Amino acid sequence: MDSNTVVLIVFGLAVVFALASWIHGRIRRHHALAWPKIEGKVVSREVKLQKRPMLVNGVNTTEEYWEARVTYTYSVQGTDYTGKVSKSFKDGVEADDWASDYKEGRTLAVRQNPAKPSDSELIEKEQEWMVELEQAS
Secondary structure, eight states: OOHHHHHHHHHHHHHHHHHHHHHHHHHHHHHHTTSOEEEEEEEEEEEEEEEEEEEETTEEEEEEEEEEEEEEEEEETTEEEEEEEEEEESSHHHHHHHHHTSOTTOEEEEEEOTTOTTOEEEOHHHHHHHHHHHHHO
16 A cells, blocks of 8 residues: 555545534534523633644644633532533634633523433523623623
């Protein structure tokens, strides 16, 4: 097997993995829409420059990207849980802009899995109306 074939196989596997991960996330968010919606609070947010290894034309290199991460808490039957949501960006300004919507203490709409209370999901579209509620009060 020549090096071009190996590169194509590795690239193909990376594409398949990325696609499978994206599909899994979409299915999970779809299922989460049926979970109960409860209130949560932002605990922290951060934006960091990250690096991931890449193989380009048979050469190992790294790709830089910005990761915005929000940590939140919510309570189910008196037990507190912590959840995290993160999003990747090519641009630091975009990452900061996204994270700025999640100020510490902000109320969130959290979808919580009734079969496993430690499992939660934030649905971005549901956060917009929470901001409107906070501004109205």
